[in-house]
Amino acid sequence: MEDLPPDQINSIATGYRSLARSLNEFQMTYWPNFSVEQHLDLNAYQSSLLNRAQDLQGMAVRPAFTNAHDMAIRIRQATELAKSSLKKIRNLTLALNVGAIAVALASYVARADLRGIQLAIQELGELVKMEEGE
Numbered sequence: 001m002e003d004l005p006p007d008q009i010n011s012i013a014t015g016y017r018s019l020a021r022s023l024n025e026f027q028m029t030y031w032p033n034f035s036v037e038q039h040l041d042l043n044a045y046q047s048s049l050l051n052r053a054q055d056l057q058g059m060a061v062r063p064a065f066t067n068a069h070d071m072a073i074r075i076r077q078a079t080e081l082a083k084s085s086l087k088k089i090r091n092l093t094l095a096l097n098v099g100a101i102a103v104a105l106a107s108y109v110a111r112a113d114l115r116g117i118q119l120a121i122q123e124l125g126e127l128v129k130m131e132e133g134e
Contacts, residue, residue, distance in 0.1 A: 001064040001112075004056075008072035013053035015079035016106055020049040022083045023099050033092055045099035052106035063112035071117070075109055078121045085128045094131050101127065 004012070027034065027042045034042070055061045065071040082102045089095045101124050108116030 001066060002068045003062055003064045004068050004072055008068065009056050012072060012075050012079070012109065013056045015076050015083075016049045016053040016056075019079050019083045019102055020046040020053075022086045023049075023102075026086045026089075026095055030092060030095075038092070038096060041096060042099060045103050048103045049106055052103075052110060055110060061110040063109055065112060065114065071114075074121065075105070075117070078105060078124055081128060082124055085124075085131060089131050091131060094127055097127055098124065 023042055023046050027039065031039075056063075079102065082098050082105075085098055086095060089098065101120050105117060105120035105124070108120055
């Protein structure tokens with residue numbers, strides 16, 4: 001098992017912050033369409049992603065993987081997929097689910113839970129396919 005090197009940690013953390021920003025932009029775009037509870041959910045997703053980024057960079061968590069380089073690439077690709085999907089998604093429920101899965105992914109990364117990471121990446125891909133199919 002190898003720890004993620006600092007450049008990969010910074011890349012993943014930057015991806016989390018960027019995704020939190022994209023969730024915020026989505027929220028602002030569709031502000032009147034969300035219920036109060038949905039606004040609270042989106043705010044929680046954004047906060048959680050920002051906290052996970054801080055935890056990674058502050059070394060509060062130190063995830064280690066068998067092949068850290070490849071895992072970092074997969075995590076960044078999934079984060080970018082989530083971010084880019086928010087620019088296309090018009091279905092609010094799908095967008096909320098993208099946010100929830102992104103938070104789950106970040107949580108699994110913090111715990112170095114390989115199975116959880118794989119599941120979150122798979123679910124994210126399925127959500128994107130659902131949007132493309134609408």
